[in-house]
Amino acid sequence: MNALATPFTADPAADHLPAAEELARSLADAKPSEIIAAALRTVGRDKLALVSSFGTESAALLKVMADVDPAIPVIFLDTGWIFEETLAYRDTLIKTLGLRDVRSIKPAQEALKQKDPDGDLWFSDPDACCRIRKVEPLARALKPFSAWINGRKRFQGGLRAAIPVVEQDDVRLKFNPFAQAARAEIEAIYKSADLPPHPLVAAGFLSVGCMPCTSRTEAGEDARAGRWRGRAKTECGIHITKTA
Structure with missing residues (x-):
């Protein structure tokens, strides 16, 4: 399915978006590409963004998106603590997939100066660190958009175990194209498209x-066991859904 065959323009009714529950029901059995295409139809390209960490499973979602429309804006949160390997992987995937609009968003320098002048907030208060380096920058980056796409999956467990295909996130619709995908489906996309793995996967x-x-x-550990190890924290905060 290739949305490039049908030009998408901003929906004049975008201020009156359909209910997330209604969309979730209509897309309950849809493929990831169909969910992304539906997001485009709902709000138009100018009002839709995909948020990607360019992490270990990100290439699969980016590949599906690129097959639908490679010009959908992609937001990448460059927190200042990103692995060099991830930054290189971002650049590799941009070229490999032909992504046309990747926006690297950084924390506000004034916020870092005031709240994390020594760069050690991650240790004393990781929630506050995520807030100024990820949550606040994403909120700023999403202001022009009416909907966004992300790559969470139910098989990742925790707060993600019951995520719907579409949900309401404050004033925006949030599309989860891989919500019901199995790990084998993600692996199959990598294999069929010959996608490069994240450089750090080989290192464990x-x-x-x-x-x-x-x-x-x-x-034997869960794939996300290495995130915030030793802490109760399991999410950075950008996926703590707020309702309108």
């Missing part, structure tokens, strides 16, 4: 975030 990192809060995953 099965889920990659910021350097201070990411560790290798041991045999």
Whole structure:
């Protein structure tokens, strides 16, 4: 399915978006590409963004999106603590997939100066660190958009175990094209498209975030076990859904 065959323009009714529950029901059995195409039809390209960490499973969603429309804006949160390998992987995938609009968003310098002048907030208060380096920058980056796409999956467990295909996130619709995908489906996309793996996977990192809060995953552990190891924290905060 290729949405490029049908030009998408901003929906004049975008201020009156359909209910997330209604969309979730209509897309309950849809493929990831169909969910992305539906998001485009709902709000138009100018009002839709995909948020990607360019992590260990990100290439699959980006590939599906590129097949639908490679000009959908992609937001990448460059927190200042990103692995060099991730930054290189971002650049590789941009070229490999022909992504046309990738926006690297950084934290506000004034916020860093006031709240994390020594760069050690990740240790004393990781929630506050995520807030100024990820949550606040994403809120700023999403202001022009009416909907966004992300790559969470139910098989990742925790707060993600029951995510719907579409949900309401404050004033925006949030599309989860891989919500009901199995791990084997993600692996199949990598294989069929010959997608390059994240450079850190071979070193034992099965889920990659910021350097201070990411560790290798041991045999038998969940893929996200290396994130915020030793803490009760399991999410950075950008996926704590708010309702309108």
